[in-house]
Amino acid sequence: MIDREQYAPGPASGAHIRKDRGQNGEEKWTLIFVRELRHPPEKVWQALTDPEHLRQWAPFDADGSLGTVGTRVKLTTVKAPKAQVSETTVTRADAPKVLEYNWGDKALRWELEALDVDGDGGTRLTLWHNIDRGFISMGAAGWHIAFDVLDRLLIGTPLGRIVGAEAMKFDWPRLNSEYAQQFGIETPSLRLRKQAQEYEEARQIQQALMPKEIPQMPGLEISGSWRPARIVGGDYFDVYKFGASRLGLCIADVSGKGMPAALLMSNLQAVVKGLATENTSPRELLEKVNRVMSSNTTEGKFITLFYALLDVDRKTLQYTSAGHNPPVLTRKDGVQVRLEQGGLIVGAFQESVYDQGEIDLRPGDRLVMFTDGLSEAVDGNGEEFGEARLAEASRGNRQLSAEALHRCLLDRVTDFCGGEFEDDATILVVAVS
Numbered sequence: 001m002i003d004r005e006q007y008a009p010g011p012a013s014g015a016h017i018r019k020d021r022g023q024n025g026e027e028k029w030t031l032i033f034v035r036e037l038r039h040p041p042e043k044v045w046q047a048l049t050d051p052e053h054l055r056q057w058a059p060f061d062a063d064g065s066l067g068t069v070g071t072r073v074k075l076t077t078v079k080a081p082k083a084q085v086s087e088t089t090v091t092r093a094d095a096p097k098v099l100e101y102n103w104g105d106k107a108l109r110w111e112l113e114a115l116d117v118d119g120d121g122g123t124r125l126t127l128w129h130n131i132d133r134g135f136i137s138m139g140a141a142g143w144h145i146a147f148d149v150l151d152r153l154l155i156g157t158p159l160g161r162i163v164g165a166e167a168m169k170f171d172w173p174r175l176n177s178e179y180a181q182q183f184g185i186e187t188p189s190l191r192l193r194k195q196a197q198e199y200e201e202a203r204q205i206q207q208a209l210m211p212k213e214i215p216q217m218p219g220l221e222i223s224g225s226w227r228p229a230r231i232v233g234g235d236y237f238d239v240y241k242f243g244a245s246r247l248g249l250c251i252a253d254v255s256g257k258g259m260p261a262a263l264l265m266s267n268l269q270a271v272v273k274g275l276a277t278e279n280t281s282p283r284e285l286l287e288k289v290n291r292v293m294s295s296n297t298t299e300g301k302f303i304t305l306f307y308a309l310l311d312v313d314r315k316t317l318q319y320t321s322a323g324h325n326p327p328v329l330t331r332k333d334g335v336q337v338r339l340e341q342g343g344l345i346v347g348a349f350q351e352s353v354y355d356q357g358e359i360d361l362r363p364g365d366r367l368v369m370f371t372d373g374l375s376e377a378v379d380g381n382g383e384e385f386g387e388a389r390l391a392e393a394s395r396g397n398r399q400l401s402a403e404a405l406h407r408c409l410l411d412r413v414t415d416f417c418g419g420e421f422e423d424d425a426t427i428l429v430v431a432v433s
Contacts, residue, residue, distance in 0.1 A: 004159045009148055009171050012178035015140045031136050033127040035147045039154045040121035041112040045096035047150055048110055057150040059163045069093045075103055079164025106130045137185050141175035199231045206232050206262055209269050215241035217312050221402040224428035233424035234261025235371050236269055242278035245312040251428050252305040253371040267296055268303060282307045282320035283356035290346045297347035305346050306369060315361045320354045322346045325372055328391045330398045332364025336391060365432040366398045366405060373425030377417040385416045402431035
């Protein structure tokens with residue numbers, strides 16, 4: 001054997017499939033594989049029928065010659081997960097043109113057509129293999145490699161048989177995917193790749209819904225981030241700039257994780273963005289959002305939402321919470337206030353009414369808004385980080401800028417849970433200078 005380790009099969013080619021109907025209307029699939037070999041039909045025929053030749057390239061061993069009609073031969077599949085032995089009778093053997101027999105319960109038909117290859121005798125070898133549709137691309141990949149090995153055997157540079165699990169080392173997965181694409185068949189690996197691509201596209205779309213650049217205003221610094229527990233998630237935050245002196249601050253959490261939560265979050269984002277205006281109070285906004293989302297939210301799904309309108313000139317913050325974790329406002333002297341006024345979660349009742357709070361903002365204030373993915377992150381013992389730790393960390397680092405405080409709090413929670421967030425984690429920090 002030479003250069004076995006350097007062997008790599010070429011791209012998928014030479015195969016197609018045919019669908020027929022059985023007597024009872026059932027689907028019958030046939031893999032048709034064609035390969036042109038640089039050897040005369042007589043030599044190829046010997047490799048197809050002689051047990052010693054078969055042992056060097058075929059996916060099965062034969063305990064007798066397959067070259068005579070009526071011969072009963074035992075075929076043993078090589079390197080299968082469990083032993084597969086079947087007895088077959090050669091039904092046709094027109095040497096060196098046509099060979100027919102069964103492998104297990106599937107029919108194999110070999111056709112050999114003489115060719116003139118560069119003045120020498122060659123053979124167009126065609127295999128007809130009845131096979132279940134779910135295995136047809138796998139079969140094509142296996143025969144592709146087997147025919148490569150057969151060709152090298154016939155020219156006197158044998159690679160040694162490559163079948164079963166060993167074929168995985170020689171690009172069998174790639175061939176399987178290529179043939180599946182050619183046949184229009186979705187393999188599990190292809191399905192997973194497509195799913196991963198779809199999730200990545202969904203992640204990019206959701207990322208684009210988050211603020212690319214957070215608006216800033218004189219006397220304020222705002223910083224935030226979003227970290228989904230999976231590829232996509234149900235958390236959301238945004239900052240809206242209304243004119244020269246007003247900002248809308250929004251943070252929300254859709255129940256659940258993954259794609260269902262992300263779809264509902266995307267709907268929420270569009271509704272909030274469409275309804276938020278400079279002259280719409282937080283209470284009015286949440287009541288409008290609730291009416292819309294209550295008809296869009298399925299049973300068992302809910303949304304918590306905090307929305308605030310910040311007036312830079314008046315240094316005031318009007319806010320309303322729909323069941324969301326109360327943000328923490330830390331004064332310069334360390335006194336803390338939790339912003340709790342509001343009402344029920346979004347989507348519970350169509351005509352929910354919300355209270356509105358208002359608080360003044362002072363130099364040195366730090367406002368921390370967050371989702372429960374931060375406060376409910378757990379360590380190796382199952383203990384939650386908790387809102388008390390989050391509030392205390394905010395107090396102890398209140399001298400930091402919004403960006404630095406935001407990163408500090410996120411790092412504290414990440415260290416606590418070892419980076420294993422069970423839920424989406426979002427934080428939005430406002431620093432008043």
